[in-house]
Amino acid sequence: MxxxxxxxxxxxxxxxxxxxxxxxxxxxxxxxxxxxxxxxxxxxxxxxxxxxxxxxxxxxxxxxxxxxxxxxxxxxxxxxxxxxxxxxxxxxxxxxxxxxxxxxxxxxxxxxxxxxxxxxxxEPERFRSHLAEATAKVRTLKRQLGSRNAGETRGEEA
Missing domain, CATH: 3.40.1550.20 (Transcriptional regulator MraZ domain)
Structure with a gap:
């Protein structure tokens, strides 16, 4: 590693x-x-x-x-x-x-x-809270990237 x-x-x-x-x-x-x-x-x-x-x-x-x-x-x-x-x-x-x-x-x-x-x-509780926020942001980003890529695949601009 x-x-x-x-x-x-x-x-x-x-x-x-x-x-x-x-x-x-x-x-x-x-x-x-x-x-x-x-x-x-x-x-x-x-x-x-x-x-x-x-x-x-x-x-x-x-x-x-x-x-x-x-x-x-x-x-x-x-x-x-x-x-x-x-x-x-x-x-x-x-x-x-x-x-x-x-x-x-x-x-x-x-x-x-x-x-x-x-x-x-x-501190464990602060980490769990931070991780929950970060995970939500990453999910939103993933959806945004997915919709951009789908548009590009169909020949549309994002």
Missing amino acids: DRFVSTYAMRLDSKGRMSVPAAFRALIARDGLEHLYCHPALDLPALEAGGARLMAGIDSLVERFPPYSEAREELAGALYGAIETLKLDPEGRVVLSETLKAHAHVKDEAMLVGLGDRFRIW
């Missing part, structure tokens, strides 16, 4: 440690890392986490703006400045800081959701 995929329900133990699924740890280890990067999502009550590909995505996003531009400085500060390096212990667990847990409203359970190049950490 070369992508973060699937959804895992995880519990935080009494010391605040959370296991990272073996499949996710394997991707982090492939990058030569013994930690993962984690930051509050900019527009969601969730956390973004991952390894080298997460950082490469942030680098690419920041580099779209001219050096020393206000937008680049703000984006770099909001992303790089908020990243926490979470050390994986020998059992594959990490400790989420109070700042990270507060942003995502995580208490004793979390959902780890693969997004390909990274994964998100959600």
Whole structure:
């Protein structure tokens, strides 16, 4: 596997440690890392986490703006400045800081959701609500794409 995929329900133990699924740890280890990067999502009550590909995505996003531009400085500060390096212990667990847990409203359970190049950490109820909304939007998009393709098949313009 070369992508973060699937959804895992995880519990935080009494010391605040959370296991990272073996499949996710394997991707982090492939990058030569013994930690993962984690930051509050900019527009969601969730956390973004991952390894080298997460950082490469942030680098690419920041580099779209001219050096020393206000937008680049703000984006770099909001992303790089908020990243926490979470050390994986020998059992594959990490400790989420109070700042990270507060942003995502995580208490004793979390959902780890693969997004390909990274994964998100959600409070379970917030994730279920987000997933329901996302699923409804995808269904609408599918219907729209289907009706456009049907029109093209009949020689009509969409």
